[in-house]
Amino acid sequence: MQIDGAFDNRELQREGNLRGADDTHAWVKQDTRHNILITGIETPHGLHLARAFYATGHNVTAVATGHGLLPLHARLFVKLSRFYQLKHALAEEYAGESAKEILDLVQRENIDLWIDCSQPRHSSYLRHTKAVVERRSRCLAFFPNDKHTDLFAGPDAFLGYAGSRGLPSLDNYRVGSRAEIHNVLNNSQGKKRYKLTRPDGTGIKPVLPRRTLSQTYHAVSQAKVQKDSPWQLRQYVEGQERYTTVGIVVGGHLRAFAASPLPAPKYLCLLPPLSATSKALRSYVEALCASLGDDFTGHTIIDFVTDEASSLTGVERLHLSVDGRLEPDASLLLFQGLQGYLVLTQSYLAAVASVANSTVSETAEHYEGADNTNEVLAGRVIYSLGYDLSQLAILPVQNFLSLKIGIVRLFGSLFTLASHLLDGQECVYHFGDPLPFWWLYQVYLPLSLVQSALQPGSRRNTSRLQALTI
Template structure:
């Protein structure tokens, strides 16, 4: 279901996997820790320089004063800051939203889990008034501790609004927490309930719900045995269709494997399927392979209305964010799909909603047509929220609208209950975001080793260098801010080295890491 090519990035060297020698995994962790130490004498002076410059021009205070001065003249009512809890501040999306509410003049409480006891980078942000460490939700007991911890924070800090920026592993637990918080406190939650979160989180139930709503989906089969897979594949010579397999649950080891089935020979197909751990208690989906470019979206949905929306080109591991123009046909089509999905379900959904789409080109008698095919849904905030930087007041207002009573006769300018015509907030500038250390490793240092061993050509390496220089000069780092530089320094010199050290000590093997979300893809 993934496209063969979605942008012009140079080809990267092959990643380590579970079959790679253990010494290579040890070397991988050790080299990245060493790299962090080597850059420490350079980044530390830059950290203090950032503080000196920010204190000189005081950008930390000016954005707040500028936004607050615009709020105060509103009628006779003066601006009253709210207390907002943002969880997941160790991820770029959570940190971005915490900064957003801070710059908009609100009091921000941050919270997140601490893997291996390592504080996340958001804990060091100037945007937070206070930080709380959360227990990791593991199983029934872990979920209870996690939910109780959130409830204590809400009650202690008198939180008005909880903005959930959960990771993939805690989405359902956050849905459970929403139900408890709204039942036992006055806190309003930007989070779907458990049934909605579960339905959107699982690939098979999302496809079934989208089909029920009358929206387009790729052909999808729920399979719990290899025999069921072969039954579908045996029809492929007649139907000319190809398929890929996806685990219904979270499975890092299979996520990067998008092998198109059936393979060239029957024995190769059988051999590939024999490696897949499929069973009744480990269901998979067999989904029609669609050739096309992949896109992702991020939407804030409040009381059944899409309040903020952005679409951008995507990859299986997305580390470069560039928004599609809001007035482009593709962006409008994906927004319309999102609005129709929310509108047809009803129920006043409130939470974050992110879709993955493939744009398929079809040849008809009238010529080439573009088809929009949804392949996955994530009921949580997407890192693409970084593209809204610079619109702090508007974003904060969009979130705080969840605290206003819902009226079908007149909401946000709608009349007669017509909410589908509401124009959501979209990025107002063309800034592009990347993560500098990630590109330094993947585009410069790792390919340099392959060049020395003659595994890639000099021209390929120079193309990598050109791409890296373009990002460095024209794009913006997704974590660093001049007025709030410590989270970026901490992320690359404390958090990630600590994770790599723990991986070495506990013998964990991984193939990739997502710098923006803190996720380690084990293999």
């Protein structure tokens, strides 16, 4: 078997205490527990899913996909049934070897459901491994098939599909001549603005149309558009409100949903599920999932931007999709607390054909008196301590000492940091399970930074560190 570093945590479970989880795990009947495999346990959402499945009474086997000399912080989560470190990376160049490792692990641990949280994700490798695992075992791999991954291959592919289904999305055109550019601008009647980019992704500076017709013609004349190498003309909505959503979909039906505004790229904050914005975004995602068909099972991460348009009744707010992805990310952290854990696990287990209805219904009934934690945490920021310390403390102090910012801006950054520490939720920390957080910030990250400094330019070190934060 091509797996090393196997680590059995069953004995340590007697000593650990994940708050609010031990009673659940003991209460759920042995024959209704499921064996869950999570690859990419080192990511914040991978560790979060492991905690959620344990808290709701299931056995979790974890696989770390990162490679390094230092033990990963997720290994210290004592509730894991087993912990493995793969010998081969989950990448195309090791597709055969790593697929055999995963299959051997699935058969040895009698896995029912496999969820991949690894970053970066290699879709072609996962499709191959999914086919091998599902053909030679009873395990279900929770990610979509080739037909659906092609629809989400990139922003252009996703916007093209959303537009073909009549779903509101950013206008996106491939233009092969200046005349086509002018046609799009004329049809918009000045109500929309566009950004023109070259095939390699770079763009001309002016946003179209310009203030005057002559300025617009001059800007378009600078673009060397060719039929055999069309440029991209995409609607420009910079500066508007932005949101991200996460969905867990089984058989084309949206089983779980959460949304968050994006005031900054590294923060998440749950929108109240009953708010008008959350309902509108959910309706969009439900329509998208229904259009994908009954054979679609997986995650959906859809980003939106809010635009305003005049109507007969006043100003109408439009939620336009910007991008869509099928890879799970830190947005899964929006499902917090026991209520969030129940929503997550019920949604995933709906995909397992052998799951007993009593597993979900009895567990929910046992905790029907619990607080709706997912509602309570609406508005609470989910953050990464490492990112906050660098961006809200170290960098502002450096800029202040070099006279790049004033004292008001410095204290504003420090106040934001303090508010996150006092009232936010760190992406790795859990009150009943503090060891992974302690090891990550006291041992693993400091030593990894030293290693990166000694090996400058190492892309593997950089990507591994980025995967540990949201």
